[in-house]
Amino acid sequence: MKKIPGILFLLCSILSLFMSSCDDVKEHLAPAIRDDDSVSIMTTYGVNTLISDSGVIKYRIVAERWDVNMLKNPSKWTFDKGLFLEQFDEKFHVEGYLQCDTAYYYDRLKLWELRSRVVFRNTDGLVFRSQELFWDENKHELYSNKFSRVVTPERELQGTYFLSDEGMRHYKVSNSKGSMKRNPISDESDKNPKDTASQAPVPQRDQAKAKPKSPVPQNQ
Numbered sequence: 666m667k668k669i670p671g672i673l674f675l676l677c678s679i680l681s682l683f684m685s686s687c688d689d690v691k692e693h694l695a696p697a698i699r700d701d702d703s704v705s706i707m708t709t710y711g712v713n714t715l716i717s718d719s720g721v722i723k724y725r726i727v728a729e730r731w732d733v734n735m736l737k738n739p740s741k742w743t744f745d746k747g748l749f750l751e752q753f754d755e756k757f758h759v760e761g762y763l764q765c766d767t768a769y770y771y772d773r774l775k776l777w778e779l780r781s782r783v784v785f786r787n788t789d790g791l792v793f794r795s796q797e798l799f800w801d802e803n804k805h806e807l808y809s810n811k812f813s814r815v816v817t818p819e820r821e822l823q824g825t826y827f828l829s830d831e832g833m834r835h836y837k838v839s840n841s842k843g844s845m846k847r848n849p850i851s852d853e854s855d856k857n858p859k860d861t862a863s864q865a866p867v868p869q870r871d872q873a874k875a876k877p878k879s880p881v882p883q884n885q
Contacts, residue, residue: 775802
């Protein structure tokens with residue numbers, strides 16, 4: 666019985682040493698994920714879907730990969746494996762086709778940013794090519810601050826700034842150069858032998874001295 670107090674003292678000493686050693690244990694935790702590095706809330710593969718706004722179908726999206734990230738500022742969708750887009754009017758008629766290697770859609774700003782081998786075709790036979798194209802859905806405008814090429818059945822234009830409506834039927838090109846289809850010389854023009862194509866004024870939609878637009882706001 667005299668040994669019991671000694672045993673209890675030894676057990677208490679061992680227990681206190683064990684508790685102190687537990688206090689020194691460090692948890693190995695990864696640092697918190699920052700907002701600008703946050704993972705997507707949705708990742709979809711093999712996308713083929715219709716997108717509508719206010720109950721009206723606006724376009725069809727075909728993409729290999731679609732990421733949605735709502736924590737970025739501004740929030741955006743990312744199509745890093747390429748994008749094919751069909752554009753519709755209010756009566757669900759196809760107005761144009763658009764494709765590129767990489768695309769971003771800023772959903773709160775309603776702004777598309779298209780990058781690398783951007784091609785747009787409309788039903789009038791116009792073909793637009795550039796390495797950059799922005800599509801502002803609020804203003805119903807398409808614009809590019811990089812070298813662009815526009816080819817139609819009648820003419821070909823090139824320039825460093827491009828501005829157009831959504832259907833690319835009324836457009837402007839600044840610092841432009843290009844060629845126009847030469848009209849056949851009529852009997853009247855034979856009397857005054859000058860190039861009728863050079864005399865013809867350039868359509869207003871091809872004239873351009875527009876101020877370049879600012880690119881999409883950067884992440885904060």
